[in-house]
Amino acid sequence: MSVSELTLLVLRLGFLLVLWLFIFGIVYALRSDLFGQRVRKQQQDAAASAPPVAFAAVPTPVPAATLPPAAASATALTEQLTARPAAPPARSGPERATAKNATRLVITSGPKSGTEFPLTSDSVTIGRSGDSSLVIRDDYTSTHHARLMLWNEEWMIQDLDSTNGTFLNGSRLAVPTPVPLDTPVKIGATSFELRR
């Protein structure tokens, strides 16, 4: 059996083509990593999480007086970014969240407010990407938005150059900042607090 020059030419071009198709296949499968996760509409989200069976709302264990106004309206499901009240003035001596006194992260506003998330000694990555520990899929969140981490046993939040910023108690973060207990951190349309 011998093969003609033409067959060989076609075969070798075909081989290169298949090789590149394989690569583009991988890139296509990776597209959410390269170009960011697809955005879902906020309204659909709220509707989807309307039956609150899966997410038992946590009764607020902290007295309302110590909470800023943002957290007081925690149960509002569709709170808009623009509708947020201005940040309250800094409270006197908020206790910083440390590895010892903070045990959970509670979502206080946004489509899944009331849900909570256990804190371990690992840092918590927040963003739209599927790899994040706390995945927030809305229009305002960046793929890798922010990170909560332990520095010297203290919880710090760091903004990872996100487009729309991370707000601690209403002010936008520029440098890694210690997070006080029961103080709202706002990312996109979602706020959360660190609690005991």
Added chain:
Amino acid sequence: MMPPSNSRGTATAAAQRPQGAKPVRVRRLHLPQKLRNLELFLLLIACGINAAAVVLVQLGALGHVDTTLVLLGAGLSVLVLCMHVVLRLVARDADPFILPIASLLNGIGVAMIYRIDIANGDAGWDSSAVRQTVWSALAIACAIAVLLIIRNHRVLFRYTYVAGFVAVVLLLLPLVPGLGREVSGARVWIGIGSFATFQPGEIAKIALAVFFAGYLVQGRDSLSMVGKRFLGMRFPRLRDLGPILVVWALSMSVIIFQRDLGTALLYFGLFLVMLYLATGRLSWVLLGMTLFLGGAIIASQTLEYVNGRFTNWLDALNPDVYGASGGSYQLVQGLFGLAKGGLIGTGLGQGRPDITPVPQSDYIIASLGEELGLAGLFAILALYLLFVARGFRIGFAGNDDFGKLLGVGLSFVVALQCFIVIGGVTRVIPLTGLTTPFLAAGGSSLVANWIIAALLLRLSDTLRNQPRLVI
């Protein structure tokens, strides 16, 4: 930690990480393994491309298809499919791209080595392609063992200093009289009797990555926080220079005693990148590069073999250098091969890559460039790019610092090795003897790189198993 409250239980169940609730566990059993199915799909395509490569080599070089195909093509495919099954069982959330990419690179390498065997008239157990397949089997068995034994990468953190010790011992082994072997000038091999040679430095790079990651997690505060500002950068204190000087001395001794420029560059580059990653200070990189360049320039003036490498690189096309013994003949033949390949190559089995000395190991990139052309070479580079990008990605998404450093360190070692060897063959930097990861003929390199792939898979699996909440 706090005892699990009722609300937490439901929140974790929503994030599909069952911890105790029985109905959820049942549901998890029925969860389709999306990632693994994607991996299987890509893996089957990769095996198909590998088989096609062997067929094309036979059609091009022999003009017909024979049964060697069964051994070479099917052997590797069965092995990687075994690894896929192991992943399904013990690391179901591992990254789905690493295994197909590694398999494809390994398979293309075997096909190319087989092609050189045909040109050299080697067959049966003498041929490098059969040996490469056997080494692949061993390497994949090692990778499976790593996946089975290391169930969480943080175990490695405990063995930080053991890893450092192992790395130093592995580096010193080739210098032991009677055990070390000198191959084409470099004393980086060990061997028992006349066969079974092994390059312990390849395994040492993994041990070093583990050691650097563990050490830097523990000691990075003093390396990153203090120091004087100068030229807009914070420079370290004199007494914090200890570690970088030790690694520098280690690399320099590899250059002097083992006469291996590439390995030294690989180790030092790995340390520098991990140091930068851990401290975020550019001054370390500047300092390190100054140290290494200074050392390399002194070595090029004083050590004859380094000087020769530089001459071959800068003055490759000079007829005197080309014709000299130990001159640039090999490098220039490789370049001629690449030029002959052109845009789409001569076709597998239809070029003359065997004219270049050692076309199946150091020069496999030139051989592939000749037969697959620029289009094929760029496809291979794209595969490396994807592999390394996945590794960086795994490191980036990691939550613990040790995993981050280890993931990035391991994938950077693959990237740097590609750069050193492909840059050397294409005359971007002076040529130094290193193997092209996964492609080149050489057992130690295959074993080391498959272990790296297994560690990255394990890292990506533990990473996705962290508690998660999706909003």
